[in-house]
Amino acid sequence: MFERKAMVTRRPNIVIAISIVLASAILAIAVWVLAQMRDDALRRAQDSVFNVSLLVERDVSRNLEIYDLSLRAVIDGLKQPGVLELDPAIRQMVLFDGSASAKDMGSILVTDEAGNIKFDSQATPPRRVNLSDRDYFKVQRDSTNVGLYISHPFVPKVSGKEISIAMSRRITRPDGSFGGVVVGTMRLTYFRRLFAGMNLGAGGSMALMLSDGTMLMRRPFDPKIIGINLTGTANYSRFTQQPSGDFFGTAAIDGVERWYAFRHIDMYPLILDVALSTRDIYVEWRHRAWIIGSLIAALDVTIIALAVLFSYQLRYRRAAEEELRVLARTDGLTGLNNRRTFEEHAEDEWRRAQRNAWPLSMLLIDVDSFKGFNDLYGHSAGDDALTAVARCISQSVRRPGDTAARYGGEEFAVLLPDTDETGAAFIAEKIRAAVQALQLRHVASSQHVLTVSIGIATTRGEAFATSRALLNAADDALYEAKDAGRNRVLSYRTVTHTSPRGGATVTPSTETRNSV
Incomplete structure (x- = not known):
């Protein structure tokens, strides 16, 4: 758990990536839910259309059947003996x-x-009135097995009123010859009122047509389309392919895209279609989808925005922590590492040198007569002098593995991994010369300019048991350089006599000087 938190802290972009994945997952779920809702809206509309079409079919079929029974009753009555001789009112x-x-x-x-x-x-x-020119008369006259015939729309001659259709049956004499027709008319207003009572939405439609494509009635009603023939249109072609079915199509009459359910009315040459506009089917779904989509979009934007803000805060925190870390490991005046950081590096490099049998050199650098410098020129000038010395050290120690630090007061330390005594002495002399070249006036010094003394200690096999012993050796060498007159570099070498400072067995090494 802590590792995951640390990884997030180290990589703020992971927060944004996670938020994008989470927002995408929420969006995917919302899209799936909306797709299901859309399918549900279509299924509800289909169920509604099927119910409407079944209701209309049954109503039309029942009324046509009743009317047909009346026609049959007339034919049967005409066959009864004596009916024609009855009083007209009784007949x-x-x-x-x-x-x-x-x-x-x-x-x-x-x-x-x-x-x-x-x-x-x-x-x-x-x-x-003579009806011999009507299609229902001609069909019955010319064929013996038509049965019930439903005519094309017409205006009745006998009444001259509303457009009607006729249902006719043939009267056949006992010898099989044609004896006339029995015909009953039905006003198309019956279908218009029936269609008007069905709830199909603003863009819905309903149509009743003959099997040959002749339009009998349509909702929305337009008297101009009554009697037109739809043969050859895409929708009519689908109507004739099977007894019933459904499909998405575009009406040839008004060009509106709709979902159609159609059926052939049983026993009659009629086709009924009921259609809902796709716009009406999904109007409620679109409203809900807009609300849900807006909420999901707002949620996703909020999640990502919060993630970006949190990532920014993590970056700010990381930068602040890095700055604090640098401050905790850096000397505020000189910009070099501080003593604590130096000792950590010294311990690490000591262990590495012991494992790999590499030489490790350490320099201790002290500004000569610095107390007198401060007393003469003030602490501000003393700080400037320490900064200048630090700059000389930094410019002389450039390898990535080398470490330079302010060890305390006017004392500095340099750690040189994989560097023998000769290499360390070269770098130390370079630092000493660079400081002297600054030509910072120091009248309390024997050199009359600011100088440094440097002590060097280098590991040789098991000569030093710890990194602290190596540091003490460099300190002893620095003491000897100070004691020998300052502004010089001295190396520590182990010999078998007692150091003048006591403790370790030491003797001064060959000195490196600059004659001034």
């Missing part, structure tokens, strides 16, 4: 039942073989 009652006077039902007529009206359910004596 009307025998031949025509009450269905002939139902709402939206027109007249039931009986014609002779020439098309003249013999009996009329609406008038006694019958109106004098």
Whole structure:
């Protein structure tokens, strides 16, 4: 757990990446939910359309069946002996039942073989009209097995009122010859009122047509399209391919895309289609999708924005921690490493040198007579002098593995991994010369300029047991350089006599000087 937190802290971009993945997952779930809701909206619309089409089919089929039974009753009545000799009023009652006077039902007529009206359910004596030019008469006259025939729309001659259709049956004489027709008319207002009672939405449509493509009634109603033929249109072609079905299509009449459910009305040459506009099907879904989509988008944006803000805070915290780390490991005046950092590096390099049998050299550098410098020139000038000495050390110690530090007060230390005594002496002399070259006036010094003394200690096998012993050796060498007159470099070498400072067994090494 702590490792994961540390990784997030080290890599703030991971927070943004995680937030994007999370936002994408939420978006994917929302899209899936909206897709399911869209499918549900379509299924509900389909169920509604199927129910409407079934209801309309049953209503139309029932009324046509009742009217057909009335036509059959007239034919059967005409076959009964003595009916034709009855009193006209009684004959009307025998031949025509009450269905002939139902709402939206027109007249039931009986014609002779020439098309003249013999009996009329609406008038006694019958109106004098010839119907031989009507399609329902011609079809029955020319064919013996048509059965019930439903005509194309027309305006009745006998009433001259609303557009109607006719249902006719053939009257066949005992010898099989044509004896006329029985025809009943039905006003198209019946279908118009029936369609108007169905809830199909603002863009929905409903149509009833003959099997040959002739339009009988359509919602939305337009009298100009009654009687037109739809043969050759894409939707009509689909209507004729199977008894019932559904599909998405575009209406040839108004160009609106709809979902269609159609069925052939059983026993009758009629096709009913009920259609919902795709816009109406998804109007509620679109409203909900807009709300849900807006909320999800706002949520995703918020998640990513918070992640970006949090990432920025992590970067700021990381930068602050890095700055604190640098401050904790750096001397504020000179910009070099501080003593604590130097000792950590010294311990690490000591262990590495012991493992690999590499030489390790250490320099201790002390500014000569620095107390007198401070007393003469002030602490501000003393700080400037220490900064200048630090700069000389930094410019002389350039390898990545080398470490330079302010060890305390006017004392500095340099760690030189994989460097023998000769290399260390070269670098030490370079530092000493660079400081002297600054020519910082110091009248309290024997050199009259600011100088440094440097002590060198280098590991040789097991000569030093610890890094502290190596540091002490460099300190002893520095003491000897100070004692020998300052402004010089001395190396520590182990010999078998006692150091003047006591403790370790030491003797001064060959000195390196600059004659001034």
